[in-house]
Amino acid sequence: MTRDIELYVSAPGKVILHGEHAVVHGKVALAVGLNLRTFLRIRPRKDNTVSIILPNIGTKLSWDVSRLRTLLPSFQDAKDEPRSPSSEHLDGLKKFLGFPDGSTDTESLAVLAFLYLYLSICGRDLQSTEIVVWSQLPTGAGLGSSAAYSVCMATALLTSCGRIANPLQEGTETSRWTKKELDLINRWAFQGEKVIHGNPSGVDNAVGTWGGALRYQAGKIHPLERVPMLKILLTNTQVPRSTKTLVAGVKDKLLKFPDIMSPVLASIDAISQACERVLEAMAEGPSAAHYSVLEELFDINQHHLSVIGVGHPSLDRLCQVTASHGLHSKLTGAGGGGCGITLLRPDVDPAVVEAAKRELTGCGFQCWETSIGAPGVSVHPPSSVIEEVKQAFSAI
Helix, strand or coil, X not given: CCCCCCEEEEEEEEEEEECCCHHHHCCCEEEEEEEEEEEEEEEECCCCEEEEEEHHHCEXXXXXXXXXXXXXXXCHHHCCCCCCCCHHHHHHHHHHHCXXXXXXXXXXXXXXXXXXXXXXXXXXXXXXXXXXXXXXXXXXXXXXXXXXXXXXXXXXXXXXXXXXXXXXXXXXXXCCCCHHHHHHHHHHHHHHHHHHHCCCCCHHHHHHHHECEEEEECCEXXXXXXXXXXXXXXXXXXXXXXXXXXXXXXXXXXXXXXXXXXXXXXXXXXHHHHHHHHHHHHCCCCCHHHHHHHHHHHHHHHHHHHHCCCCCHHHXXXXXXXXXCCCEEEEECCCCXXXXXXXXXXXXXXXXXXHHHHHHHHCCCEEEEEEECCECCEEEXXXXXXXXXXXXXXXX
């Protein structure tokens, strides 16, 4: 590992624009980069210690490098090519950390993913280092927070170990990693996601790596080119839900009413494809007509999602509040609570948005003005790191 490197990287969260639940049944889903980001700083330490600091969840852990080296024999053959974490890997790490079997809390999973990636990527090159990860993304909200974490971690470790170039170093021709390097980042981040989620789809880490928008269908991921950035209001209803239960409920309805439900899922599929065409057209120059179509697609899809049983009174309230201000919303993700997105046209009056935010906050919801179609994993010169991040890191 390069001893003198200090690197800042970030990766976006994600939202599902269209295709929730229908994607489980082979239909198209569109996932887009959410410009709420996770930031990571990696820098050398002068002692013989590896430390990870996660201020969002109050975690600060350190280990002696020589102790970590004792874990290497089972990891060395994973260095050249990303390999799925085995039960042997995870059981060994849990024993080393003193975590009980079945630990699924955020801290345990984050630390396990870090150590798995650190040992697998760096192998015999283990060096003293400090990693700090801070995020604008809430955890457990279906916004890809764990994938953004894994993407940042894989990027920082691959770069600091010299496995991929540092785009900021003198002589580098581009400020971005190459397609080949991004593919390697994505494949390693997928392994981190496996540590955390067991059997992820790969969509979240792909969005975190590539950014923009991705078309996902039947396990195949296809990045869309030249996707416009769209302003949105993201609202977290803070109503907990079980994705597994909601997915099972849709399946039950489909089995019970196949002639009714199949056309609804087919219509959701058509919405995703129509939205994809509009996004591609907007890359040539967005117009008011494009935004009107996107708003109509939001409205239609939200009704469909309620029909298939994944609506919730909190999401109905979100749509009612924003509609009263002339705005258009839909749920994003599993539904049953969770988050919703509201499209903000370029010409919307800021006072209208503020009024909607006040009313939604009064309902007990959390709101962020942000954008979708955000860039993927990025490297930042220290001077350009946003003030919010600087304050979070300086407080450590």
